[in-house]
Amino acid sequence: MPDTALLPRSVLHDRLRPGRQGAATGPAGVVIREKTGLTLAAVAALRGRDGAVIAALTALFGVSPPTRLRLVRDEGLAVIGTGPGQWLIAVDPMPDGSRDLRHGDLTTTLRDRLGGLAAVTDQSDAWVVFDLAGARVRDLLARCVAIDLDPRRFEPGDVALTRAGPLDVRLWHGPKPGRYTLSCFRSYGAYLARWLTDSALPFGLELVETR
Amino acid sequence: MRIPCPHCGDRSHDEFSYGGAADRRRPTTADFGPEWLDYVYLRDNPAGLHRELWYHGSGCRCWLIVERNTLSHAITAVHAVLPASSPAMEDA
Numbered sequence: 001m002p003d004t005a006l007l008p009r010s011v012l013h014d015r016l017r018p019g020r021q022g023a024a025t026g027p028a029g030v031v032i033r034e035k036t037g038l039t040l041a042a043v044a045a046l047r048g049r050d051g052a053v054i055a056a057l058t059a060l061f062g063v064s065p066p067t068r069l070r071l072v073r074d075e076g077l078a079v080i081g082t083g084p085g086q087w088l089i090a091v092d093p094m095p096d097g098s099r100d101l102r103h104g105d106l107t108t109t110l111r112d113r114l115g116g117l118a119a120v121t122d123q124s125d126a127w128v129v130f131d132l133a134g135a136r137v138r139d140l141l142a143r144c145v146a147i148d149l150d151p152r153r154f155e156p157g158d159v160a161l162t163r164a165g166p167l168d169v170r171l172w173h174g175p176k177p178g179r180y181t182l183s184c185f186r187s188y189g190a191y192l193a194r195w196l197t198d199s200a201l202p203f204g205l206e207l208v209e210t211r
Numbered sequence: 212m213r214i215p216c217p218h219c220g221d222r223s224h225d226e227f228s229y230g231g232a233a234d235r236r237r238p239t240t241a242d243f244g245p246e247w248l249d250y251v252y253l254r255d256n257p258a259g260l261h262r263e264l265w266y267h268g269s270g271c272r273c274w275l276i277v278e279r280n281t282l283s284h285a286i287t288a289v290h291a292v293l294p295a296s297s298p299a300m301e302d303a
Contacts, residue, residue, distance in 0.1 A: 069218065083272055084218060161269070161270045161272075162269060163223075163226055168268075168269045
């Protein structure tokens, strides 16, 4: 349960200047936007309970959780495969920025449905999540992660758990082709943001202001 | 060296931690003696095929058994220690 006495704040706040930066001709090659206000919960099936967990998640969300490193999306909700028998559930905030409560308190709802089948932990505010877009976004990612980013190999909907320099990161493509999402633990968020923005300057960067 | 993780695909070895030979077995005897000495301190240094454990800590967080030729670093087989449907977690 998120602590309601604490106000979440962007890791970019007071650290990085928003706006158009770097190579100034033409449109920005890379647009970086931090996704704030997400509700996140991690689900790890107990040994041998994967099938039951998949059935319960399907019944709850109406989408079938991926059984490999893929993501499925439905109406502001993403179910992201993060390893064998493991998923991250991400619920987008409401248009006004508040938490989407359509599944009640997400972690509590999941624990109720998955009692005895899976370990459920609240991950809201534990990750920083950056949306990356623009014509040069793959050039930017190639400076950060050592995986094959060719869309024939890393297709829309694919998820990679890998490293960006010293950081463990999660990267997924799409579902919209050419749009990527990169996340890491929040305490490393300012570092990752600085690296991304510095790396993006030669391509022309638009850093979108977040709260 | 790149290790083809069965969950994540081809990855640089710096995403993994080495876990030693895959087929060592803990001695069943409770008395400290040559078996324990061998288990705790002595390591083979094979020239050629080696079955070894690697932990994919920066990826799927699974233990893998990798068959590697120590002379060429050629990797001939990789599989997860636990079946793909089981995370490394005890039943509650």
